[in-house]
Amino acid sequence: MPLLVVGSVALDSVQTPQASRDDVLGGSAVFFSYAASYFTSVKLVGVVGEDWPAEHTKLLTDRRIDAEGLQVVPGAKTFRWRGKYLPNMNDRETLEVHLNVFGDFDPVLPEEYRRSSFLFLANGSPRVQLKVMDQVVGARLTVADTMDLWIREDHDALMELLGRVDGLVLNDSEAKLLTNDENLVRAGHKVREMGPKFVVIKKGEHGAMFFSEHETYVMPAFPTEDVVDPTGAGDSFAGGMMGYLAEQGNFEPTTLKKALAYGVLVASFNVEDFSLDRMKKIEREDIELRMTQYQRMLSF
């Protein structure tokens, strides 16, 4: 079933203790859609400036990603982020943010995008996320991501969003911040009580947790020695999850659980190189192979 993602498209500069890259392809909607493209076709809505290299768009459209919704604004610059990972590769510092054209992002969806069944609102202002929801009629499943900035600075709009989405994906520190509870199990359910039918807490190297009214579960990260660049791990997780759901065309509890596992696994590939460099080299069968290993790991 059609999957639509709206979010940031960026040029990232990343420093890790081992290496660094400048102005590489990034952004929440990019990582998400590439990850989802192993499972289903994806429609991407975002905005870039005229400095945006055409080969980046080609990289996306060469997969099952429809970039008709990627608006190019003449005379403007693309969103740029520069960050530095600490030696634990889990914590990072943002060194520079230039929102540029993303600062005025006011997405107007192409007509045919508006009937998407599966909608992911990647990280962005909850006001923009709400505006997107208004345009998508009859979405069967709407899931949003959020971040500390909006929890702190636009709490009211975020609360309105939580009352309208079906699912929310956020990371562990954000869940604690939003609920003022340090216990992630309680925090997950408290977020759920704010509106979403289900909540997923991403724990980075420790995996992900799922919360619905009747279920609480945890999935560990796939153990990997080769964490080269964690940028986009959360977005590729969400892309794997939503991509599988859209492929299956439902979000029954058993489908959701397997979707979470696919999210964990796609993210485990994504962190093995900068930008999309690792994901570019794999196919669905590589994910399936890792799924077999993962399921074997978790059976005893």
Next chain:
Amino acid sequence: MPLLVVGSVALDSVQTPQASRDDVLGGSAVFFSYAASYFTSVKLVGVVGEDWPAEHTKLLTDRRIDAEGLQVVPGAKTFRWRGKYLPNMNDRETLEVHLNVFGDFDPVLPEEYRRSSFLFLANGSPRVQLKVMDQVVGARLTVADTMDLWIREDHDALMELLGRVDGLVLNDSEAKLLTNDENLVRAGHKVREMGPKFVVIKKGEHGAMFFSEHETYVMPAFPTEDVVDPTGAGDSFAGGMMGYLAEQGNFEPTTLKKALAYGVLVASFNVEDFSLDRMKKIEREDIELRMTQYQRMLSF
């Protein structure tokens, strides 16, 4: 098969953000043996002072714990620890340590203890741990715990210990410290290359990881909202693990994996109250029920 544990026996004073307890039953060998007693009989070697309440010993011997090896030193005081948990309930500060009689702990094993097949060297000086190994002839499986203090201050003795034990259990920050590697997958294998055939890294609320030459796996913690006091979580984990191995009488890869799961589950009960208060209220069938839930949680 007989399981022997040598370690600390203590009176703990614990502060958490919600509550506190003074002078309650604690110590690595106590948490370990109580946890193991769901699975097998346990022989405990430790030392206390004359301030040690007799009812604490009775609590142990009322289960399958042989306390003949618990030496009471007249005129001396029991090891006391006072600690305070931070709001995340994972990090803690040690406020006071009085080693008292544990400072001169030089265990001499009762004759019949020396033929134990399964040996656990709970947290203590690696020199003492080595002396215990010298006394146990023909142990089929020897597993040790260690801590940052010994990694920092008695590295040589610890290295000798690692060259002799079959398995090592340590927590995530200790594994990073010992290997100077922030990636836990690499760190686990680096510790293994220091000698032990297998290594278990405890990650607190995030579960545990296992490393052998041919296997790397992760098990998440059992998700619980009721973390009342994490003291003894690592020791009860080890007790559940070793108890199951001793019950099964082998340490084949499949047995080890299930043993790790039992360790995770027993620890998940232990943290639900202070001291042994939660573990006192459960039976093997409660653990089996949680095992069923845990296995269901990890299948998809």
